Amino acid sequence: MFAQVITGTVKDPELLLRQTQRWVSEIKPGVKGYLGSTGGVTPDGRGVWVARFESAEAAQANSGNAEQSAWWNETAKAYDGEPTFHDCTEVDTMFDGGSNDAGFVQVIQGRAKDPAAMRSRTSQMEADLRKERPDILGMTIAWHGDGGFTQIVYFRSEAETRDQEKATDGAEMRDEYMNMFDGPPTFYDLPDPQFD
Numbered sequence: 001m002f003a004q005v006i007t008g009t010v011k012d013p014e015l016l017l018r019q020t021q022r023w024v025s026e027i028k029p030g031v032k033g034y035l036g037s038t039g040g041v042t043p044d045g046r047g048v049w050v051a052r053f054e055s056a057e058a059a060q061a062n063s064g065n066a067e068q069s070a071w072w073n074e075t076a077k078a079y080d081g082e083p084t085f086h087d088c089t090e091v092d093t094m095f096d097g098g099s100n101d102a103g104f105v106q107v108i109q110g111r112a113k114d115p116a117a118m119r120s121r122t123s124q125m126e127a128d129l130r131k132e133r134p135d136i137l138g139m140t141i142a143w144h145g146d147g148g149f150t151q152i153v154y155f156r157s158e159a160e161t162r163d164q165e166k167a168t169d170g171a172e173m174r175d176e177y178m179n180m181f182d183g184p185p186t187f188y189d190l191p192d193p194q195f196d
């Protein structure tokens with residue numbers, strides 16, 4: 001799997017949503033190798049979108065399409081400045097990946113002290129995490145290639161997630177996970193996530 005992560009400050013959320021819907025109805029039917037996307041805008045105007053493809057080649061073929069370029073030129077107007085792109089050739093999933101049933105999505109961007117060790121330990125934690133955090137429906141981690149990553153966590157609801165965050169159950173595992181980060185991460189809370 002290949003993932004492209006786009007983050008940036010959004011000045012026109014309505015334009016971004018319209019363009020996203022336009023892409024799904026007009027451009028998506030002609031795109032080969034596209035698997036789906038998750039995205040949204042935080043309450044403070046930060047946008048994050050993650051598009052998944054079967055391969056980097058499929059994503060590149062789409063990017064080189066004239067129709068795609070014209071669509072992006074219009075979509076870019078929704079951003080305040082240039083958004084940041086991360087092309088991720090390594091993607092991990094937990095709980096079978098994403099879930100369109102999520103009522104709340106949290107995106108975490110950070111850097112791992114040791115990416116290989118973090119990927120291995122995260123995989124080992126999955127069974128315990130399923131028991132400790134029933135509010136989690138799915139998870140995808142897209143690796144930027146330089147130690148950085150974007151983690152997309154799909155939750156049943158924001159209220160349930162906030163309750164779980166306050167609970168002491170699972171705190172040890174949470175602390176262990178956060179200690180694998182190289183510096184503080186950035187959180188994007190998407191109370192109205194968009195799925196395709």
